[in-house]
Amino acid sequence: MTAPAQTAAESTLEQLDGLVREPFSRRGFVMTGLISGFTLATTVVHGQTITTDSKGLVAGEVKIPTADGDLPGYRAMPDGAGPFPIVLVIEEIFGVHEYIKDICRRFAKLGYCAVAPELYARLGDLSKMTDVQAIVRDVISKAPDATVLSDLDASAKWAAADSKGDAARLGVTGFCRGGRAVWLYAAHNPQVKAAVAWYGPLGGSRTDIQPKTAADVVGDLKAPVLGLYGGADTGIPVADVEKQRDAAKAAGKTVEIVIFPDTPHGFHADYRPSYRKAQAEDGWARALAWFKRYGVA
Structure with missing residues (x-):
């Protein structure tokens, strides 16, 4: 019997300290453009926010062709001839807002073509949604995994065809819910050279449209995966992270797990207030080294 979506939503909400949780949901409109600035679902923008300029880059909003229309997204790449290694950047649950755009620019400064598709554009307008519970219940839990994977495929294809990207050097990274998608995509697309999952949920409920957890696909991985997790993450038990590592090893998969002690989701x-500068910088350096080691960079 399919578990109710609210169970999965409650699991996700446990990981969202410092974010707005309003008593009433607000269903948004279908997105045709990206969020300007930061998500409205955060209670405060943290003082250590990193800002990366676009000097020397081609950066901005794009439209990514999919089977049922154009998906809004953000692309950043060097202003040069290419071809550039491609990295797909998968959002949290809050849309492709300034944080995700800045990550794309950080990659572009290092020579990548970074593309962040707005994977929830069909389900709600995350640029207007402030209620985290509504985002999880009305958008995240209703996003079919098959569509997410298909949109990532379309984004990789578009990056190679229209953005001077090198399809032979494809990487993927994602954060929170996007980290979960990294595990699924690494098991889905054999063209992925390397993947980096930042505190991606490993368990959770299974539904008809989200039939497998990240733990379920570990034996199907087609690319090396680096998993970066916090030892004090209240929503992802360390025991689950260690179990994922052990399952990958037993299946003969290339997986490296890093657990930062006393570090939150x-x-x-x-x-956000959850930011930990030292761990973030360490994880970023590991991610770049991972991409280099396995042929993305």
């Missing part, structure tokens, strides 16, 4: 999110 969302430690890379520099716009």
